[in-house]
Amino acid sequence: MIEFYLDAKSGVAPYLQLVHQVRRALKLGALRAGDQLPTVREVVTRIAINPNTVFKAYRELEHEGLVAARAGVGTFVTATTSDDVIATLVPIRHDLEQWLVRARAAGLDEDSIEALFRDTFRSERYVAS
Amino acid sequence: MSEAAIETVGLGKRYQRRWALEDCTFRIPRGHVVGLVGPNGAGKSTLLNLAAGLLAPSAGSIKVLGEQPARDAAQLARVGFVPQDAALYGWLSIEGHLRLGEHCNPQWDAKAAHARLAELGLSTRQRAGKLSGGQRAQLSLTIALAKCPELLLLDEPVASLDPLARREFLGLLMSTVAGRDVSIVLSSHLVSDIERVCDYLIVLVDSRVRVAGEIEELLAGHHRLIGLRQPGVAAPANQTVIAARETDRQRMLVVRSDGPVVETGWEIESINLEDLVLAYMGEGAARQAQLPTTQAAP
Numbered sequence: 001m002i003e004f005y006l007d008a009k010s011g012v013a014p015y016l017q018l019v020h021q022v023r024r025a026l027k028l029g030a031l032r033a034g035d036q037l038p039t040v041r042e043v044v045t046r047i048a049i050n051p052n053t054v055f056k057a058y059r060e061l062e063h064e065g066l067v068a069a070r071a072g073v074g075t076f077v078t079a080t081t082s083d084d085v086i087a088t089l090v091p092i093r094h095d096l097e098q099w100l101v102r103a104r105a106a107g108l109d110e111d112s113i114e115a116l117f118r119d120t121f122r123s124e125r126y127v128a129s
Numbered sequence: 130m131s132e133a134a135i136e137t138v139g140l141g142k143r144y145q146r147r148w149a150l151e152d153c154t155f156r157i158p159r160g161h162v163v164g165l166v167g168p169n170g171a172g173k174s175t176l177l178n179l180a181a182g183l184l185a186p187s188a189g190s191i192k193v194l195g196e197q198p199a200r201d202a203a204q205l206a207r208v209g210f211v212p213q214d215a216a217l218y219g220w221l222s223i224e225g226h227l228r229l230g231e232h233c234n235p236q237w238d239a240k241a242a243h244a245r246l247a248e249l250g251l252s253t254r255q256r257a258g259k260l261s262g263g264q265r266a267q268l269s270l271t272i273a274l275a276k277c278p279e280l281l282l283l284d285e286p287v288a289s290l291d292p293l294a295r296r297e298f299l300g301l302l303m304s305t306v307a308g309r310d311v312s313i314v315l316s317s318h319l320v321s322d323i324e325r326v327c328d329y330l331i332v333l334v335d336s337r338v339r340v341a342g343e344i345e346e347l348l349a350g351h352h353r354l355i356g357l358r359q360p361g362v363a364a365p366a367n368q369t370v371i372a373a374r375e376t377d378r379q380r381m382l383v384v385r386s387d388g389p390v391v392e393t394g395w396e397i398e399s400i401n402l403e404d405l406v407l408a409y410m411g412e413g414a415a416r417q418a419q420l421p422t423t424q425a426a427p
Binding site: 006008011014040041044045046047048049050051052115118119122123126127 | 162296297299300301302303304306307308321322324325326327328388389390396397399401
């Protein structure tokens with residue numbers, strides 16, 4: 001079983017914090033296939049957050065194929081961190097590393113690189129939405 | 130279900146000469162947990178009392194669940210209200226409070242109320258006057274919930290509670306939201322609590338609604354911009370300045386974004402709920418901020 005918590009100061013959206021905590025538990029083996037996640041009601045009673053935050057986190061995890069909801073029963077872990085997910089990350093990470101090399105070669109320091117990434121990420125999200 | 134939880138048009142309330150609430154027009158859809166924030170005396174309690182039907186408007190109109198507040202017994206039964214001081218009778222036992230509630234309300238879930246009190250470890254024989262602040266708040270909430278209201282109004286429900294009691298109170302409130310279809314409006318000074326439990330925000334300042342909307346959308350639609358201060362250079366296009374701070378060199382803006390910032394020279398940061406609330410509360414900052422945008426108009 002997993003015990004959720006919320007770090008109000010982290011600046012990370014609450015639902016993402018829950019997602020990260022499940023992912024980490026999967027990686028560490030604290031959660032295995034077949035385990036049940038706490039019900040929405042249990043989570044909100046315990047850590048006093050809006051139910052929609054938990055629904056959203058569980059939906060996201062479902063979307064990633066890590067858990068599955070069984071109607072009227074609860075949400076269950078279907079996979080430990082899937083090798084497929086990791087496999088798709090490798091080439092993307094490789095591209096990013098190459099991009100970082102180019103950015104440094106162009107004379108950008110850490111802060112500028114981070115700012116550039118954030119700005120691009122944000123304006124791309126505007127275009128996408 | 131299409132009617133709003135609360136809908137107001139030009140709503141105002143005057144106490145003798147002073148307007149406690151003025152020209153409020155907003156619509157809160159059902160199914161939300163709404164956080165009502167604002168400085169002391171901004172009109173939060175007045176708004177909640179109007180919604181509960183304990184006050185009558187001096188101007189404009191308010192509809193709660195599609196009807197005039199406190200129009201009849203049926204409307205009253207649909208709305209639960211937990212006032213600021215958790216209105217309880219000190220000399221009356223918990224059991225007495227439950228019987229009183231049952232007597233006054235057509236729909237009364239005595240079973241759920243007893244179950245909840247058992248969960249809280251409260252004996253129904255205790256007198257309300259002997260309870261701690263946290264227990265009083267819990268009892269007051271239990272009574273309001275036993276009515277099975279469609280809308281629950283809470284005025285500063287956790288203001289006087291210690292952190293643990295606050296967490297337990299809000300946990301109980303959220304488990305109720307998870308269990309059934311109920312809309313909630315609660316006022317609070319604690320933005321960190323609002324951030325946890327609410328999904329909708331109303332900021333009241335100086336008797337007026339400054340901003341209202343779903344929190345997720347508000348956070349996505351506001352940014353902090355940091356740039357160099359240059360004479361004659363206004364805020365970027367598509368951005369409405371909410372608050373501005375300047376030094377002789379730098380400008381820091383909190384803006385409502387109606388589109389991406391296309392101009393270069395601005396660093397863009399996302400904003401957290403507390404800063405967003407503060408930006409709307411700081412009236413001085415807002416007025417100062419009007420200047421650059423009006424200068425920018427061709």
